[in-house]
Every structure is written in structure tokens, then in C-alpha cells.
Amino acid sequence: MSPIFDCRDEAQLLDGMRLARQAIGRGDLVVIPTDTVYGVAADAFSAKAVQKLLDAKGRTRQMPPPVLVAGIATLRALVAEVPEPVEKLVEAFWPGGLTIVLPAQPSLSWDLGETRGTVAVRMPAHRIALALLEETGPLAVSSANLTGRAAAIAAEDAEAMLGASVAVYLADGLSTDGIASTIIDATSLVGGGEPLVRVLRDGAISRAQLREVLGDLLEPDPEDPGAP
Secondary structure (H helix, E strand, O other): OOOEEEOOOHHHHHHHHHHHHHHHHOOOOEEEOOOOOOEEEEEOOOHHHHHHHHHHHOOOOOOOOOEEOOOHHHHHHHEOOOOHHHHHHHHHHOOOOEEEEEEEOOOOOOOOOOOOOEEEEEOOOOHHHHHHHHHHOOEEEEEOOOOOOOOOOOHHHHHHHHHHHOOEEEEOOOOOOOOOOEEEEOHHHOOOOOOOEEEEEOOOOOHHHHHHHHHHHEOOOOOOOOOO
16 A cells, blocks of 8 residues: 655655655656645656556546646746747746646657647646655646546545555645646647637636736637527
8 A cells, every 4th residue: 555645744744755756766656736636746757657647547648648847947948939928828827727738849858648749737836746846857747536537636535546556645635626727728829820729628727817818819718508
């Protein structure tokens, strides 16, 4: 049985973080608290570790995990370009519940799955997640649940689903709101074509909040099926 460390206790926090760093370093999985829901994390630059993550969740390579980063400097290193509208989004909503899909830096040697040359990046607003990211570098992180099941809002929920496939569980009580991040596709802002940001998943950041920053660069809101 994999250990669960209650990071609200200073002694457990220190032990848990040390073992989590070691687990990531050897290519194992770690469950971490974030500002949205609990996530299962792997070294983003270890193809074997990323495959472990996909296998643990029951996902295929057609569903690559997002990457969590400790700040915008890491974002710049992972993507081909950070266009000005994305700079404004990052300023407004990072750290926080917004995941941004951009063309990946082509020189990077990693394998997150069938990404079609893109990467989904987010900076979480959680002290434990950020502390781990500062020490490990970028982590491939997906919600800590089996595919098709509700996202875990407690470490114990994640452990019940993922069990021994995860080496270390870091707990920090219940997730603040249990709402997953909003995912947007900003790839059209890089290169040619009509610039239009699409919402791939509604979540913690509303379309109204996005429109305040992006204006007409954000796709039109979906039609209300109940509207006359």
C-alpha cells in the first residue's frame, strides 16, 4: 500500500516531499494536491513515466496529459511562442485554473502521447504543487482518477482509484472547489490562419472572464439549446 502524507503536518510534509521528489526522479507516479482537483504527476521528460500515468488512469496515447509548470519562464521554454494575448491571459489567470494549449517547442525531446505538436500548460495556485515543480521541473499531470470516474477532491479518493500504481500520495485536505481547470486552444495565435481561441473544456475560469481579456479573439459562446 502506498503511503499518504498529510502535508498539513510539517513533519509529514517534509517526508512526503522528499519521497515525492525521489519517486519522480526514478520515473514513478505521485498524487499531488492542486488548486482545482488532485492530480497524478509524472516526469514530463520520461516517456516511460508518462506511459505509466496513462496506464494508471486507463487512458490511451490519444489523450495526452497537460504539463504543470512553476512559472511563465518554464512556459516560454516549453512552447514555440507566447503570443501577446496569451501573455495577457497568463497575467490575469496564472497561477490558477486555466490550461493553455500552444504549439510545443520543436527542439524538446519528450513524448506525452499523440499531441500533434502541441502542449497544454498550466501554473497551479497551490503551495505544495508549486514547491514540487520548483524542484522537479515540469510535470505531466492529469486528474487523479480512473478515466470515466469523477475527479478526486481528496488524496483518499485518488488512492481508492489508483492504489499501488502511485508511489506517493501528498494530501492537503479537500480541494478548494473541486472544479477542473478551463482548457483553451490558443494554437491559432501562432503562425498563419485566422486567430481564434477555442474553449476545449469549461471549468474554473468562465468564458465571460476569458472574453474580458481576449475580446473577439475568443470563439462565440455556444448557443443556448433552451433559447427560443
